[in-house]
Amino acid sequence: MSKEVEKEKSMVLQKEMVARLFDELSAANETGKKVVYTFVPGNLSELILAFDMLPVYPEINALQSGMRKLSGNYIREAEKFGHSEDVCTYVKCDIGMMLSGNIGPTGKKLPDPDLLLLSYTGCFTFMKWFENLEKLYPGVPIAMLHTPYQESGKITPDMTEYMVKQIKEEVIPKMELVSGKKLDEEKLNAIIQNSIEIEDLIVKIFDTTKNVPSPIDAYFAGVYYIGPINIGFRGTKDAVDYYTELLKEIEYRVENKLGPVTPEGVMEERFRLVVEGPPNWTNFREFWKLFYDHGAVVVASTYTKVGGMHDLGFRHDVKRPFESLAEYCMNCYTNLNLTQRISLLSKYIKDYNADGLLVNSIKSCNSFSAGQLIMMRKIEEDLETPVGFIESDLVDPRYFSFSNIKNRLDSFFQMLDQRRVILKDKTAVI
Amino acid sequence: MKNIDQILEHCKELAFDLEFSYAKNWKSAQTDRVLIGYMPIYFPREITHAANALAVGILGTGDRKQIIKGDAFYQSYICHIPRGIIELALDGNLDEIDGFIFPSICDVIRNLSGTFQILKKGKFVKYLDYPQNFLSHIGGKFYKTELLHILHEIQKINNIEVTPEKLNNSIKLYNINQRLLKEIYNIRQEYPWRISFENLYYVVRAGMVITVEEHNKILEDVLEFLNINNGEPMDKIKVVISGAFCEQPPIGLIKTIELAGCYIVDDDLLLGSRWMKGDVADNTDDPLNALSEAYMNLSTFSSSVYSVGKPKGEQLVQLIKERNADGIIFAAPSFCDPALLDLPVMQKACDDANIRYISFQYNENTGQYKVIKEQVGAFSDSIKLWEDTVSS
CATH class of the missing domain: 3.40.50.11900 (Rossmann fold)
Structure with missing residues (x-):
């Protein structure tokens, strides 16, 4: 575990971008920059950038706290404050962090919000989360953006109209009020133009896993790749540069038939997996190593699509800026119905030639978890693809049971091995 | 007034009839009658009433049914109600219900709508997305389109057109229902010993599986009883x-x-x-x-x-x-x-x-x-x- 992680140029670029953001946040009180607290799914980065505001993502703070082994104490703080053991640990971690002084991942205090932008996309708990924050930050204006669920498997004109009206009449006026600026549509369109470029790049990046060996891990490394696009850099030149560099590095790996870079070194591919569900953050590296040890590369994951389904064709649109902002929100993974989610997973299994599907079912996240068991059964029946199942949590260390997860993964990989032998035998007989 | 004990016993049977016999009998009396199952919390039953449909509240199984199949659909850290609802669906208790409404109250109920879609239960499954914007021309307009969608689905089944007159009439009946319930609660606030909460619960819950006309009669009788010291x-x-x-x-x-x-x-x-x-x-x-x-x-x-x-x-x-x-x-x-x-x-x-x-x-x-x-x-x-x- 103490092995030095190999750093590529894109990693350095991302680190610098994030550090700059947190520096700006730390200095927000002095510079007068306004701060917006908001969520990753359905985030309105383009609008936030157009108003020169700075974003804070409470769920990113929570996962960072999880990776830094701070979340356990924060969660206990929130439980002392009255929160049940049963509820979302992202919420509790964030509230616990706030109650403990709101010290961000860089060790500096995060500024209080000037605006709470509640982009209520694909997760009911977001709404409850911000109702709690409203109490903890009294007087801070809240802009509520309700994203209708794709219950029928499609986005209707009524849904888009409902969202556009909210963006124009609820979100933008509050942003104008807080920032003291009028919306500059030309500036917004220039930002959106960058977003489109970034979206094209990230689709190409995640599509490289069609190669054998896959040059990247689309889950464990994928969560780093989606960082900039999801935490406020979508629409920036910095992010265009980052994704351009990242794609270049990955293309080099493809040309040289190199496997994914992992903290343990370059991985040799034995199994190709699709993963459904968020990762565990408290034991992220241990968790990844369990896959590394078996040569299990994740070639596609749904978690990396919580910030948008660009691979299914969605792009922001300068000709329809507000409509496309609305459609972006409605297109996030957790806003898809179960049938759409099954179709997507099935497509990934086929397109990326996966050996199996693994579900990491998260105790905290009903949006992901409720319904996963029928999804698994349906995929197993329809595609005859092996499906594995493990359980953990986002940031509550009490729910990461290493031995249970290891046992289940060992069995799953043994089963995949055995299946390979059987399929080979069958082919030989034919 | 009918005998209060008989009324309460009747309500108790209705409230926990997991076969939904009343609703099924009601439907069988006319060919264009439709049953619409709805999950908690709120559903504007006026629209189903106007469309010659009976809205049937589905509240899980409580402690009245052993859950076997339902548990195979949910992890241990998910609440109990969807397990009971799945058990009812898979055991055929909901077979004669034509459509299912899942009001937007949480992620579990939302995703339960997807499970019903996959299991192909009913002639339609609708996740009713209540607006969280409360301006008439934004959230209100969106809500109307949601309700219209349900009415169209019912119309596809029974070909009945809902006119303003019919809907106004249904609204009147549910207004009466709400007023009676309020009056009952107001009296109970002063004199809670006149009827136990357990019995009151049966009376209110029975109203979720029978016609509003019949429930209003029951409420009037209960109210009359409550007015007696x-x-x-x-x-x-x-x-x-x-x-x-x-x-x-x-x-x-x-x-x-x-x-x-x-x-x-x-x-x-x-x-x-x-x-x-x-x-x-x-x-x-x-x-x-x-x-x-x-x-x-x-x-x-x-x-x-x-x-x-x-x-x-x-x-x-x-x-x-x-x-x-x-x-x-x-x-x-x-x-x-x-x-x-x-x-x-x-x-x-x-x-x-x-x-x-x-x-x-x-x-x-x-x-x-x-x-x-x-x-x-x-x-x-x-x-x-x-x-x-x-x-x-």
């Missing part, structure tokens, strides 16, 4: 129950609270039956708009509705004051995100208003009440003793 007051405190709006507590738990020294004078157990704080306009050219406006402006507070400028904690405190209650029991189902995430906010409001409370969690099939009885009993005693100390 009967029973003797006991030395109990008055409490409000909060947090039980979706997965219902078992009857044993309700009885336990009453036996442990509490009169329950208000609650959110079947909140959807008492959703509107006033009458819906029942004489307009656009009754769908009237329903939408009522949802925007007359809805009660709920953990599933975003509270813009109307903090739920304050509304709960207001309710306690209006009901002249001594305290509050926060009783929420395990793993219920909406109720449990509201708890700190609600409890803070109670602390600020010096309102006493206790809190516990349950499942719809909880079978052990001893700890709860001790907790509620101690709560009741402490309030009674505290009051005595203050007055002396």
